[in-house]
Amino acid sequence: MNDVSRETPPALPEAPASARGVFSSDRLTLIQRYAESLATDGVTRGLIGPREVPRLWERHLLNCGALAELLPQESSVADIGSGAGLPGLVLAIARPDLRLTLIEPLLRRTTYLQEVVDELGLTNVVVVRGKADVLHGKERFDVVTSRAVAPLERLLTWSMPLVAPTGALVALKGSAIVDEIEEARPVLRAFGCAEPEVLPVGEGLIPEPTLAVRIAWADPARARVVPRVASASGPRKANGAAKRRSRRS
Numbered sequence: 001m002n003d004v005s006r007e008t009p010p011a012l013p014e015a016p017a018s019a020r021g022v023f024s025s026d027r028l029t030l031i032q033r034y035a036e037s038l039a040t041d042g043v044t045r046g047l048i049g050p051r052e053v054p055r056l057w058e059r060h061l062l063n064c065g066a067l068a069e070l071l072p073q074e075s076s077v078a079d080i081g082s083g084a085g086l087p088g089l090v091l092a093i094a095r096p097d098l099r100l101t102l103i104e105p106l107l108r109r110t111t112y113l114q115e116v117v118d119e120l121g122l123t124n125v126v127v128v129r130g131k132a133d134v135l136h137g138k139e140r141f142d143v144v145t146s147r148a149v150a151p152l153e154r155l156l157t158w159s160m161p162l163v164a165p166t167g168a169l170v171a172l173k174g175s176a177i178v179d180e181i182e183e184a185r186p187v188l189r190a191f192g193c194a195e196p197e198v199l200p201v202g203e204g205l206i207p208e209p210t211l212a213v214r215i216a217w218a219d220p221a222r223a224r225v226v227p228r229v230a231s232a233s234g235p236r237k238a239n240g241a242a243k244r245r246s247r248r249s
């Protein structure tokens with residue numbers, strides 16, 4: 001979702017009927033305004049590719065919105081690598097009870113995120129410019145979300161230090177998640193994570209349901225222990241196969 005384009009953005013399709021199952025009627029206007037912003041400013045500012053516009057609802061907004069079904073009421077949520085706001089801004093729109101912190105290192109993207117937050121009058125969002133580790137040791141969240149940010153083993157090192165003792169990492173992933181979990185076993189063990197749960201997202205609700213992985217602490221009392229493998233720069237040996245899969249997701 002990050003290719004710069006000089007093409008004229010294609011027209012945004014109308015919100016599909018399934019949007020009513022994901023967003024309550026009093027939030028539909030907000031998600032429509034955000035969709036229009038992504039389809040215009042988002043494209044001209046190089047935050048999403050023009051080819052994403054015709055499938056903005058099905059591939060992006062609806063499955064990010066459907067992720068809300070996995071988030072407990074009134075939880076604090078950090079969304080790492082928010083990009084143009086997926087899934088963080090969509091969750092803030094779908095669920096005004098949540099408190100969202102969007103963590104994104106690139107200035108162009110945080111500028112856009114803050115503009116959308118201001119324009120839509122979202123009072124439940126804070127935008128933080130920085131890599132995920134900017135808040136390590138400073139804040140913990142009930143849920144740490146992400147989509148298309150990194151292979152699971154690296155995502156663990158970025159996300160778990162932000163997860164509260166009774167919280168969880170919840171990442172949108174494609175079907176490659178099963179292999180990613182196997183490749184991340186050493187990091188899962190080093191952190192003391194519980195067995196990852198692979199959960200369907202949006203089944204019976206949206207046209208393109210997807211998968212999420214939810215990972216909690218095995219022992220909440222050990223949640224403050226950050227293992228050596230979990231340095232801010234990530235595990236020493238990056239896994240090539242996982243990296244390639246993540247780029248495709």
Ligand SMILES: C[S@@+](CC[C@H](N)C(=O)[O-])C[C@H]1O[C@@H](n2cnc3c(N)ncnc32)[C@H](O)[C@@H]1O
Nearest residue numbers: 001080081082083086105106131132147148149
């Ligand atoms: C492929 S984009 C995905 C953006 C968005 N989540 C989406 O699904 O459209 C990956 C994002 O992760 C951000 N990113 C890269 N390294 C990061 C890190 N260490 N911590 C937080 N975000 C990071 C990038 O700047 C980029 O915006």
